[in-house]
Amino acid sequence: MTTAQSEVNPDAEPQVQTLQCMEVWSGHESFHNSVSVPGIDVWVDTDPFQGDTRGGDVHYVSVCGAGRLSRFAVADVSGHGAVVDEMAERLRVLMRKHINTLDQTKFARALNREFARLQEAGRFATALLTSYYTPTDHLVVCNAGHPRPLWFHHDTGAWTLLDQTSDSDGDAVNLPLGIIEPTDYVQFAVKLGRGDLILIYTDALVEASDPEGRMLGEQGLLDLVSGIDTNNPEAVSRRVAEAIAAHRSGAPADDDQTIIVLHHNAADPPPMSLGEKLKTMAKMIGL
Template identity: 25%
Template sequence: MQPDPINNPDTHSGAVRVVLIVDDSRLQLRIMTAMLGRLGYKVLTAESGVEALDICEREQPDLVLSDWMMPEMDGLELCRRFRDMQRDSYGYFILLTSKSEKGDVAQGLDAGADDFLTKPVNSHELRARINAGARVLDMERQLSEKNRQVSDALNELQEIHEAIDKDLRQARTIQQSLVPERVCETATSRVSLLLRPCGHVGGDLVGMFRPGYDRLGLYNIDVSGHGITSAMVTARVAGYLSSNFPDQNIALEKRFDRFYAMREPAETARLLNQRLVADPGVEEYLTMAYVAVDLQTGRVRMVQAGHSPPMVLRANGQVDFFGDGGLPIGLVDHVDYDQHEFRLDSGDMLLLYSDGFTEAVMKNGEMLGEDGLAQLFIEAAKCGQGSDLVEDMFWRLTSQMEDPSKLGDDVSAALLEFDILKDRAEG
């Protein structure tokens, strides 16, 4: 009884199950078929290269044993065409030849042959050569399977990445909606806001609210870290300082059930700290510069909770910084914050900004710093106003950076141009 080449893999090397023998000698075909049949392989035969190619298209044999010297199409040409065929897996090719010169061997290898057998074929050597080919095929198929698994994993990761990227783009839209007004004219002053996250979403937040015609709250916040977690914290803080829902804004308190008055900035910072510290599982903290401005008198009350010091560019060109640091918000419980006060005169400009500006690395390898930002502010103020001014500041920053395509941190700013519309109001 002949062994079953498919269901009894122990009778042969498992990676080689189907063998094609190509020889124009029918006697050689019978001899080789008998040898391989006893070893348990499924044997296919072809008497020419053309017939062999047709069988390879249909059957995709694991291994081809081909005579070198054949009419019409010799073994070298068959091997070349075999290598050009599209296959599901690698096929092993052995040339049967009486040639033994090094030049002939090199020629066969160049054609794509994997091994050689010298005629007349010895059954033990035949089996050894096939076993060697089986080991190669086995490794190749294991590698192909691993590559397939890697490819499947990469495709799955790509799908996950695309889904995450889609969610992040939506999150960016939502975060941008936290700053619905980028430019606002109130009383005789103008406010312009800039928000540029370094990724899809960021941890910076700028905003304003107006409890009355001549009252303005303006803030710049920088949450620790980057990405989704920081963005979620900014969304929560935006609710605490809402411009649309004054009853939820902790910087405001209702008076006589008729109007909202502004709390002292130091008290606002204390309440915000109290809420963030009380949130379970939230490890992020934030820095904040917040000002309450009287747009009639120019009086500014300010709290600086670990944030970059607010800057005032006076109408006469002088630059002043205000604040002495302070503890960030949400870091420790029971914190009292210092409050500062100064005045703005007509034409003065107040800038709240994140350290994405001052810590940006310039082409000389150094950070921009506060002095560099002051110079950048002065230059931009000569060329534009309002949103054009803050956008110009950002453009000047990136044009001087070591790598303009990569922001190392979120960049944000809130600009108040005080009493610049006075002539319009009087007119």
Template identity: 35%
Template sequence: MPAPEQCADRMQCMELWGGNTSVSRAVTTPGLEVRVHSRPHAGAAGGGDVHYVSSCASGRITRLLLADVSGHGEDASRLALSLRDLMRANVNLIDHTQFVREMNRQFSSQLSTDRFATAVVCTYFSPKRSLQIGNAGHPPPLLYRAATGRWSQAEHNADDTDSDDPADFPFGVLPAADYSRLETRLDSGDLLLCFSDAFTESVDASGVPLGAAGLLRCVRQLDAAAPEQIVPELLDRLAGEHPDNLTQDDATVFLVRAVDSAPTLRDNLLAPLRLLGPVRDRSGVE
């Protein structure tokens, strides 16, 4: 079981947090509680799973990125830094689709041909409680609706784009790739679970891969009324199924919970001044 997380830290406006190091932590932004658990493979200082959370100048826009970059060591660290810089440069960009396309274009321009990253990118706009999800070849997240008490897969339709270009490729594979967008609303108590492929590649007691469907069945057995226990219990269940689960690769999971909070009047009034300054960087990359 992971070490108990401390009380959630409130992210400041114009701030970026995350990295590729080992962590079990909770942060809050207007309208969201975000829990992150990440463990690099074999106890390494840094891994190929990269996680970032950003808050815009007013706190109204929260972005989350979970990426699995190819390579290890210095290669993975360099790509993690590239993703950090892109998150920081686009922290105030409202248009989610434009953001994901720009991430791919800029990432592609910085890479050699044999490097890429799968990723899931989420943009939450607190005034409308709207959540937009972009998927670049990554395992699809899971959504829990408090109103129905049901988990389901957040699936994209790759044909639902604004162009005829191939869609939803990993970052760095095709610079001109387009990206579909799943847009939904998060009401209070709704949950979003994002994870790296170590979770879908886990196996049951017989050694049969869980896949996306098997992981969904496992998550449906957890108590959604106790969000602080979901990640620890999921890790324990998978470890109990087979000793190799989550030990053969980097393993990272985001749990996002919608709450009833909003940007303060002070944050809204100070937003124009914050735009003149830099993004506060609280990330760590090894």
């Protein structure tokens, strides 16, 4: 299994990678790169606070054994250093454990236990779990106290908030939707259209302040992205970052900042050769 955890030069030309079956792509260092999974193009931009090598924002991308299920997650863990390193590894293990499961219920409960352990140590964290199911073009979302993502609808050209009030279509994926007991996390599902974008981010965006100290806020972020050109999905995360910097009048962010853009290209997973199937089966049973 390969994980993308090495530092990436933010000035370098992004290298598009294709995730292989049973692979987990993760990190919490300064990172500017892209990856492709069946049906979704992903761009990840992470800038730790004050130019640190590593921060408290952790991102994950995984793809299941058959290429039909991909998962995208971000966690915002308070603090830096060893505490975040440990939590990042624990969450990566959870991603790997649940890599073939569309229903995020067990994953969310395990995540809740990890967050409770953090709280006992005086720390806190939020997370957003999303899973894309290629056969039906559904995105299943579970929000664990994290800022709500934004959804660009290609057919109308409009940005909206992505939450449980969005047009839900969970029956098509036969999942238990709503509150995941004993947590207060909500799981819901939406069907993506070709060309749609999902913007996942950490709270540095909505908490960005102008020179008068006014925070951008959720509605301000929605207004901001509504003025961004979406014709080139590859440039969306950079344009959002530039607009946020302009709102701060060039002042540095006062927290780790992560922007993840998902572009729904609606492509089906490629057929697997016999050798690829055998290799995938070996990974699934730990060989």
